[in-house]
Amino acid sequence: MKDTCIILLRLEGALQSWGEHSRFDYRDCASMPTKSGIVGMIGCAMGLRRGSEQLMVLSEKIRLAVRCDRPGRQNIDYHTVTADNSILNAQGKARCKTIVTYRTYIQDAFFLAAIETDWELAQKIDQAFHEPCWPVYLGRKSCVPSKPVYIGIQEGYDSLEDVMNRYPVEGQREKQTDIKKVFYEIESRDGRGYERADELVDASKRSFVSRHVMLVQKKDD
Numbered sequence: 001m002k003d004t005c006i007i008l009l010r011l012e013g014a015l016q017s018w019g020e021h022s023r024f025d026y027r028d029c030a031s032m033p034t035k036s037g038i039v040g041m042i043g044c045a046m047g048l049r050r051g052s053e054q055l056m057v058l059s060e061k062i063r064l065a066v067r068c069d070r071p072g073r074q075n076i077d078y079h080t081v082t083a084d085n086s087i088l089n090a091q092g093k094a095r096c097k098t099i100v101t102y103r104t105y106i107q108d109a110f111f112l113a114a115i116e117t118d119w120e121l122a123q124k125i126d127q128a129f130h131e132p133c134w135p136v137y138l139g140r141k142s143c144v145p146s147k148p149v150y151i152g153i154q155e156g157y158d159s160l161e162d163v164m165n166r167y168p169v170e171g172q173r174e175k176q177t178d179i180k181k182v183f184y185e186i187e188s189r190d191g192r193g194y195e196r197a198d199e200l201v202d203a204s205k206r207s208f209v210s211r212h213v214m215l216v217q218k219k220d221d
Contacts, residue, residue, distance in 0.1 A: 005122045006163055008151035009038070011111040012171060016072070017104065017139035020198055029074060029104035029139075032185050033111055034198035035064050036208060037139050041149070042115075042125055047133030059200045063116040065160040067184035067218065070171040072109025076102050105143070110171030112184075114154075114163050122153055160186055165219045181217065188212040
């Protein structure tokens with residue numbers, strides 16, 4: 001038996017939101033799901049609270065690949081927040097009576113997430129998704145999955161690259177005829193690729209560091 005195994009998750013919903021550079025009134029959404037967001041999703045199923053050190057351990061023990069079967073499109077949700085008295089900032093000082101915020105979402109997207117980890121952790125994740133402690137969501141609590149997220153442990157694949165290339169593409173629309181141009185993002189083992197600042201290092205302080213990932217085109221069958 002191999003030392004590691006692969007778990008597949010289906011990320012599909014009317015809205016998804018994977019913030020990577022969000023600050024204050026501007027809440028961004030990355031075009032691909034973040035590792036911290038997927039770790040948080042697993043943490044919800046396992047009953048891990050936001051400040052739990054176990055979330056950092058979980059992040060360290062998994063290697064992630066995400067395939068974009070349907071990219072969807074980004075929408076910006078415009079908000080205003082008004083108070084009778086001045087709204088306070090983080091230092092407790094008066095800011096203003098009305099603030100404007102922007103929240104970005106991906107609409108109608110479909111991603112396949114593959115998680116490589118050891119068998120012990122895989123069994124815990126498997127049990128958690130079959131009997132979740134809290135509901136899972138796609139980045140934000142308002143982003144409800146439209147299909148069951150958990151696909152399960154996969155034993156017929158040699159690696160993350162193998163499952164990204166061979167697992168059937170789902171979620172294509174009738175107008176999307178060119179399914180050959182499907183890309184996946186995979187964590188690099190040797191520092192190649194580009195950086196994404198979505199690796200959780202301190203859950204209580206919402207602190208993240210960069211990891212290296214590569215964007216790869218799915219091979220033709």
